[in-house]
Amino acid sequence: MGKGAHKRVMTASIAAVAASVIGLSGCAGGGSGGAEDGTVTLEFTQWWEPELPDGALRSLMDEFEQQNPGIKVELLSGPYSSTREQIVAGSASGTLSDVVGLDGGWVYDLVQQGAIADLSEAMQTAGYDDSQLASQVQVDGATYSIPAVNFSYMLFTNDKLLSEAGVDEPPSTRSEFLSAAEAVTEKGDASGWALPLSLESPVGVQNDVMSWNWASGGRMLANGQPDLTNPDVTATVDYIKQLNDAGVIAPGAANLKEQDKVEEFTNERVGMMISSLAHINLLRENNPDLEFSVSPVPVADGFSGTPGVTFASWGVGVSSQTEHPEEAWKLIEFLMSPEANASLATSANGFPGNVNSEPGFDESDELYKAAYEAWQAGEPVNEFNGLPVAEQLMRIFDEELQRSLDQGQPVPDTLAAINEQWTTELSQS
Numbered sequence: 001m002g003k004g005a006h007k008r009v010m011t012a013s014i015a016a017v018a019a020s021v022i023g024l025s026g027c028a029g030g031g032s033g034g035a036e037d038g039t040v041t042l043e044f045t046q047w048w049e050p051e052l053p054d055g056a057l058r059s060l061m062d063e064f065e066q067q068n069p070g071i072k073v074e075l076l077s078g079p080y081s082s083t084r085e086q087i088v089a090g091s092a093s094g095t096l097s098d099v100v101g102l103d104g105g106w107v108y109d110l111v112q113q114g115a116i117a118d119l120s121e122a123m124q125t126a127g128y129d130d131s132q133l134a135s136q137v138q139v140d141g142a143t144y145s146i147p148a149v150n151f152s153y154m155l156f157t158n159d160k161l162l163s164e165a166g167v168d169e170p171p172s173t174r175s176e177f178l179s180a181a182e183a184v185t186e187k188g189d190a191s192g193w194a195l196p197l198s199l200e201s202p203v204g205v206q207n208d209v210m211s212w213n214w215a216s217g218g219r220m221l222a223n224g225q226p227d228l229t230n231p232d233v234t235a236t237v238d239y240i241k242q243l244n245d246a247g248v249i250a251p252g253a254a255n256l257k258e259q260d261k262v263e264e265f266t267n268e269r270v271g272m273m274i275s276s277l278a279h280i281n282l283l284r285e286n287n288p289d290l291e292f293s294v295s296p297v298p299v300a301d302g303f304s305g306t307p308g309v310t311f312a313s314w315g316v317g318v319s320s321q322t323e324h325p326e327e328a329w330k331l332i333e334f335l336m337s338p339e340a341n342a343s344l345a346t347s348a349n350g351f352p353g354n355v356n357s358e359p360g361f362d363e364s365d366e367l368y369k370a371a372y373e374a375w376q377a378g379e380p381v382n383e384f385n386g387l388p389v390a391e392q393l394m395r396i397f398d399e400e401l402q403r404s405l406d407q408g409q410p411v412p413d414t415l416a417a418i419n420e421q422w423t424t425e426l427s428q429s
Contacts (some may be wrong), residue, residue, distance in 0.1 A: 002252055008280075018234055030138050036205070038070060039070055039071070039400060040070060040072070040327050041071075042071065042072070042073050042074070042098040042099055042324060043071040043074050043098050043099070044061075044073050044074065044076065044097060044099040044100075044101075044359060045077075045083060045086055045087060045090070045096075045097040045099075045100050045101065046076075046077060046083060046100070046316075046350070047077065047079055047080040047359070048081040048101055049075055049077035050077055050078070050282070051278045051348065052156060052347050052348055053282060053285075053347055054285070056343075056344075056347040057075060057344075058075065059079075059207070060287050060343060061075065062337070063074055063174065063334075063340070064164075064179065064340075067334065068330055070291065071327050071330065071331075074292070079259040080103075080203075080259060081198075081200070081201040081257045081258060081259060083101065084103070087100055087102075090319075091110055091113050091115035092113075094154065094321055096320075096321065096322075096327045097319060098318065098319055098323075098327075099316065099319070099322075099324040099331055099332065100116070100316070100319065101314060101316060102137075102144075102315035102316060102317045103203070103310070103313075103315065104144040104145065104147070104313055104315060104384070104385040104386060105203070105311065105383070105384050105385070105390035106390075106391065106392075107137045107317070107386070107388075108386070108388045108389060108390060109389060109390075109391065109392075110144070110317075113158045115319065115320055115321075116145070116319060116320055116324070117144070117317070117318040117319065117325065117382060118142045118143070118144065118416070118419045119143040119144060119145070119146060119318065119329075119332070120140075120141075120142045120180050122143075122329045122332075123424075126329055132338075132353070132355055133355070134147065134150070134338065134353050134355050135331070137315055137386055138386070139386075144317055145315035145316065145317045146315060146317070146332060146353065147314065147315045147353045148311035148312055148314050148315065148316050148335050148336060148341060148345075148352075148353045149278075149313065149314040149344055149351065149353060150313050150351040150352075150380075150386035151276045151311060151312055151314075151348070151350045151351070151352055152277055152309045152311050152351075152371060152374070152375045152378075152380070153211050153275060153276055153277075153297070154277060154294045154295060154296060154297065154374060155177075155272060155273075155294070155295050155296065155297050155298065155308040156265060156272065156273050156275050156293070157170045157172060157180075157272050157293045157294075158268060158270075158271050158272070158290070158291070158292050159187070159292060160268070161184050161187070161190050161268060161271040162180060162184065162271055165180070165183035165186070165187050167179075167180045167183055168408060169300050170295040172295070172296070172298055172299070173298050173300070173303075174212075174298050174300055175300045176298060177193075177272070177298045178243060178246065178248070178276055181246070181248035181271065182248055184248075184272070185247060185248045185271075188273050189268075190248070190268060190270055191248060191251070191269065191270045192243075192270070192271050192272060193243060193248055193249055193250065193270060193272050193273065194249075194250045194253075194256065194260075194261040194264045194265060194273045195209075195240075195243075195249050195250070195253045195261075196208060196256040196258070196259045196260060197253045197256060197362070197398055197402060198254070198255055198256055198260075199395055199398055200257065202391065202395040202397070203258060203391075204256075204258065204398070205397045205401070206231065206310070206384050206394055207274060207275070207276070207310060207312070208256070208261075208273075208274050209236070209237075209240060209309040209397070209401065210236075210310070210384075211274055211300075212236045212239065212240070212297060213233055213236040214282075214308030214309075214310055214381040215297040215298070215304045215307050215427070216235075216299045216303045216308075217232070217298040217303065218230070218232025218233060218235075219383065220233055220235060220383055222384050223394050224425065225423065225426070226419045227419070228273075228397075228415045228416075228419040228422065229412070229416055229419055233415060234412070234415060237404065237411050237415060238411050239300075240401070241404060241405060241411060244405045246357070249369075250270050253394070253405075254321065254402055254406070261275065262282060262283070264276060266282075266286045266287045267285070267287070268287075274297055274310075277294070277348075277368070278349065278350060279312075280294070280349050280367055280368070281347075281348070292345075292367075293367070293370070294367045294370050295370060295374065296374040296377075296378065297309075297310070306377075306379050307377070307378045307379070308378060308379050308380075308381035309375055309379065309381065310381060310382060311380045311381070311382055312382065313353070314348070314350070318332065320345055334420055336353060337354070338354050338356040338357045338358075339357075341354040341406050342358055347369050351373075353373070388390045388425075388426060388429035389425050392425060393425060396421045396422060397418050397422075400417050400421075
């Protein structure tokens with residue numbers, strides 16, 4: 001599909017989503033005005049609140065409001081994929097909330113649409129010292145999103161299902177993973193692994209597919225250009241196809257979204273998934289009886305290098321059309337303060353975005369302890385972060401991978417097609 005055709009498809013899709021979301025919510029996004037008494041209410045759209053312990057984000061907002069009389073915060077919360085849809089719709093219709101949670105893969109497109117504000121200017125105006133920030137997501141040298149919390153992606157295993165299948169410990173290699181997935185599937189009560197490949201939200205390419213490649217030291221780019229046909233990526237996709245051919249992947253993968261994957265694991269319909277540490281709280285809350293472990297993503301048999309650890313961030317940005325840019329920046333500044341950022345990261349089981357934050361991790365929490373050890377032993381990797389049209393690149397990969405899994409397209413042909421399309425997309429961005 002040419003770029004022009006692609007743009008028409010995306011425009012139609014955005015318009016449909018916008019109409020749907022506006023129709024459902026009526027007042028989703030849009031930024032709020034000031035009240036007669038001068039109080040400003042900021043709308044803050046994010047997917048964070050459902051993944052945090054009950055009341056954790058609201059408590060932080062209450063603290064912000066106490067420190068900033070005259071500013072109120074209304075949280076607009078939902079699952080990750082619906083939040084993305086709401087932000088896409090808000091961007092298209094000019095009704096984006098004042099403050100928005102951002103995935104790094106969304107930033108480039110939102111900047112091209114003029115939807116989010118230049119935070120470099122906001123920091124300069126406020127005299128803010130950005131050396132305390134662990135990272136910033138920039139486009140053409142300007143910051144548009146600040147990662148507030150960083151999360152590693154790990155292998156989650158259902159201890160009960162694995163034990164019943166005769167698997168004593170989480171797999172650490174690809175062959176061990178295949179054997180464990182087959183054993184769980186053969187028991188008949190659950191599938192071995194959940195793989196979300198919904199084209200509507202193609203983030204599974206990053207989190208659930210490319211994480212295998214990065215874990216074993218592979219890369220998908222060379223000198224900033226697509227390198228999808230290299231031996232490491234080929235071996236990764238060959239392995240995914242091997243899992244598919246073995247029948248260990250949960251049914252309906254082509255339509256499965258990120259939250260569907262977590263629900264499948266929560267309800268013990270799959271034995272294993274690769275997911276964010278942010279989901280630990282959600283799993284414990286939704287199924288207190290669930291017994292699960294967290295461990296590094298298995299590596300290729302014989303691999304002995306430093307494993308790559310996939311990570312994602314909860315970024316935060318500001319609508320370019322907000323009527324309250326100063327108040328919106330105050331909220332970001334509060335979220336990135338050492339104390340508030342430490343509290344947010346601790347509640348989320350993540351790693352803080354402020355280098356001066358000292359999260360109060362519970363060392364008696366074996367899940368977090370294991371994840372933190374894996375994080376320290378590995379190398380953080382996410383080649384999609386800051387990449388232009390990142391989501392479209394994932395969608396292209398997703399479409400071709402599904403042709404390989406469902407229609408038998410040879411893996412070399414699949415990767416050659418992805419490489420060619422990625423090269424075209426990046427040359428036009």
